[in-house]
Amino acid sequence: MSVIEPTWITLRDGTKIHARSPSVDDIPALLRYLDRMRRETEGVLWSPQDDLPTPDDERKWVEKQAQNPGDVHVTAWVNDELASMAGIESGRRARTRHSGVLGLSVMQAWHHRGVGTAMMRLLLDWARRHPSLELVKLEVFTDNPWAIHLYERCGFTRDGVSPRHAKRGPGRYADVMHMSLWLGEKQS
Numbered sequence: 001m002s003v004i005e006p007t008w009i010t011l012r013d014g015t016k017i018h019a020r021s022p023s024v025d026d027i028p029a030l031l032r033y034l035d036r037m038r039r040e041t042e043g044v045l046w047s048p049q050d051d052l053p054t055p056d057d058e059r060k061w062v063e064k065q066a067q068n069p070g071d072v073h074v075t076a077w078v079n080d081e082l083a084s085m086a087g088i089e090s091g092r093r094a095r096t097r098h099s100g101v102l103g104l105s106v107m108q109a110w111h112h113r114g115v116g117t118a119m120m121r122l123l124l125d126w127a128r129r130h131p132s133l134e135l136v137k138l139e140v141f142t143d144n145p146w147a148i149h150l151y152e153r154c155g156f157t158r159d160g161v162s163p164r165h166a167k168r169g170p171g172r173y174a175d176v177m178h179m180s181l182w183l184g185e186k187q188s
């Protein structure tokens with residue numbers, strides 16, 4: 001079972017956020033968050049045209065990720081408000097189990113206050129301690145300099161760009177950059 005133990009983080013302005021892996025009790029808040037995030041930004045793949053997961057889909061997702069030793073998710077709360085979600089999901093096959101894909105989002109009201117940095121630190125500490133995870137990968141739209149700057153500050157390098165990865169509307173395409181962080185070979 002892969003969880004991030006509950007922890008308090010103090011942001012640079014003194015705000016305290018509570019970070020922990022999600023539980024099934026959080027499902028209504030997770031669905032509200034996903035719905036707001038996809039309306040707030042074109043920086044994520046979910047869009048308002050997509051169907052939201054049902055509460056039952058979401059419960060299965062929360063249970064599955066808690067059981068897979070190669071996956072971890074973390075949520076950040078300010079009082080009872082969900083401010084950020086992030087996670088790493090590892091490959092399922094023997095030849096891909098050494099690598100995981102990282103995802104991160106922060107609600108707009110909380111941007112540029114250090115929440116993203118704090119979430120990256122939690123996930124990368126977990127990844128470094130993981131017995132077999134050697135490579136963390138992510139995808140970010142090339143028109144998102146905030147995110148690219150944050151990932152480079154965390155040690156990620158630019159691997160290449162896939163053109164027109166997302167279609168945001170008629171004639172409006174977004175290129176995606178692949179980035180990765182090599183943690184080193186592990187013995188297991």
Ligand SMILES: CC(C)(COP(=O)(O)OP(=O)(O)OC[C@H]1O[C@@H](n2cnc3c(N)ncnc32)[C@H](O)[C@@H]1OP(=O)(O)O)[C@@H](O)C(=O)NCCC(=O)NCCS
Nearest residue numbers: 041043105106111112113114115116117140145146147149
């Ligand atoms: C990208 C995102 C995760 C960053 O989270 P955040 O909580 O704002 O991150 P932080 O506050 O920890 O750090 C933001 C960094 O971006 C920098 N930044 C702000 N504006 C910037 C700009 N125009 N260009 C480059 N960097 C910028 C900040 O200065 C800060 O870096 P610094 O601490 O070195 O000064 C968040 O903006 C987000 O969720 N966006 C919408 C969804 C998304 O794009 N997700 C990423 C998908 S890969």
